[in-house]
Amino acid sequence: MNVQQKEQLVAQIDALREQYAAYKNKGLQLDMSRGKPGADQLDITMDMLGCVTAEEGYIAANGFDARNYGVLDGLPEAKALFASIFGMPAEQVIVGGNSSLNMMFDYIATAYSRGVCGNTPWCQQGEVYFLCPSPGYDRHFAVTEYFGIKMIPVDMTPAGPDMEQVEKHIKDARVKGMWCVPMYSNPQGITYADETVRRLAAMRPAASDFRIMWDNAxxxxxxxxxxDSLLPIYPELEKQGQEDMVIQFTSTSKISFPGAGVAALAASPANIADIKKRMTVQTIGHDKLNMLRHVRYFKDLDSIRAHMKRHAAIMRPKFQTVLDMLEQRLGDLGIAQWHTPKGGYFISVDLMPGAARRTVELLKEAGVAMTPAGATYPYGQDPHDSNLRIAPSYPTVEELQQAMELFCVCAQLACAEKLLES
Ligand SMILES: Cc1ncc(COP(=O)(O)O)c(C=O)c1O
Known part of the structure; x- marks a missing residue:
């Protein structure tokens, strides 16, 4: 940078600091960190709470009284509903409690302490590893970190995880599994290409107890x-004779109520039998009244799809506000890139390397909460300090407008400061 360019940059930083100070004086209190539905979204499902009444009764399709103990893997009608969501036979579905993350945690905990389908527990196999497409979902990474499973970041491409990297790593028998959010990934909103799904299904990992955690949240x-549309993975696994390699998860958390929805998994018959063995010790049965509520309210997949359109109508203006602001304020500057997702809950922004942490710090000081920089990478370490996750669902459009104005000022300031340093 020559002297003149440096002077220009310093003047630019001064101007940005002035703008920043003006925002700071406003005493904002805004939050773009939480990937949760707004209250207006929660409102559209309230009628569900009236779906289990004395008049309608509590008896499930199998004659079971949903108010009582029992039925380990879910009411038949709940299994049928999730079977249609997964595109899997109902016998290969287990309906659980209120959280798919909880089901994932349980799966990893069991693999770690008891082993997968009769294999030696991971905890007795020395150091073991998990592949983590990154940026990814911080709570997945937290689960593997909790068990001391070493995480290996894998780059994300527009078609999903970089399969060259994945195929290289699975040659090592210490690599025991992989996290995948195959549709509208958290945070980038990427849907795996058909070819990626086929390549994943065709893998022959060195570890016989390798499992893909297919979190189709x-x-x-x-x-x-x-x-987007996602190629169903199970038929591809069947073609390859690799049915046991994948456990699929989902939930209604962001369809009905986060924390009070219903979660489910789907897997091969061998995996289902293995999981049920553990569940018989773990619980006498999950919340069947909530399953009944969901089945009576939603009825079938078409009605869930119609319901999701109502969610989308509320979310779309919020996503558009964020995207418009990024385009207007940062579009021509060459300091940021972002995805325009067709679904999911997030907008992922990659800033100039070295600017993400500083941007979040500036935002925090001025009253705007963001997901911490680095959270989208294993161990909270973004090697480029570049990725930020924006969650547009919770604030109102007006709040987002303000928060994004400030976001763009902070991002510019952090990038300009970084340039001056270099
Ligand atoms: C990819 C992904 N999986 C799982 C969850 C949590 O799901 P649940 O509420 O079913 O535990 C989230 C929530 O943000 C998520 O983004």
């Missing part, structure tokens, strides 16, 4: 009518 969460 956003499989029905389109924002637009021409949303």
């Amino acid at each position: 956003y499989g029905l969460h389109h924002l637009v009518d021409d949303g």
Whole structure:
């Protein structure tokens, strides 16, 4: 940088600091960190709470009284509903409690302490590893970190995880599994290409107890009518004779109520039998009244799809506000890149390397909460200090407008400071 360019940059930083100070004086209190539905979204499902009444009764399709103990793997009608969501036979579905993350945690905990389908527990196999497409979902990474499973970041591409990297790593028998959010990934909103799904299904990992945690949390969460579509993985696994390699998860957390929805998994018959063995010790049965509520309210997949359009109508203006602001304020500057997702809950922004942490710090000081920089990478370490996750669902459009104005000032300031340093 020559002297003149440096002077220009210093003047630019001064101007940005002035703008920043003006925002700071406003005493904002805004939050773009939480990937949760707004109250207006929660309102659209309230009628569900009246779906289990004395008049309608509490008896499930199998004659079971849903108010009582029992039924380990879910009411038949709840299994049928999730079977249609997964595109899997109902016998290969287990309906659980209120959280798919909880089901994932339990799966990893069991693999770690008891082993997968009769294999030696991971905890007795020395150092073991998990592949973590990154940026990814911080709570997945927290689960593997909790058990001391070493995480290996894998780059994300527009088609999903970089399969060259994945195929290289699975040659090592210490690599025991992989996290995947195959549709509208958290945070980038990427849907795996058909070819990626086929390559994953065709893998022959060195570890016989290798498992892909296929977390399809956003499989029905389109924002637009021409949303993405995901190639179902199970038929591909069947073609390859690799049915046991994948455990699929989903939940209604962002369809009905986060924390009070219903979660489910789907897997091969061998995996289902293995999981049920543990569940017989773990519980006498999950909340069947909530399953009944969901089945009576939603009825079938078509009605869930119609319901998701109502969610999308509320979410779309919020996503558009964020995207418009990024385009208007940062579009021509060459300091930021972002995805325009067709579904999911997030907008992922990659800033100039070295600027993410500083941006979040500036935002925090001025009253705007963001997901911490680095959270989207294993161990909270973004090697480029570049990725930020924006969650547009919770604030109002007006709040987002303000928060994003400030976001763009902070991002510019952090990048300009970084340039001056270099
Ligand atoms: C990818 C992903 N999986 C799982 C969850 C949590 O799901 P649940 O509420 O079913 O535990 C989230 C929530 O943000 C998520 O983004």
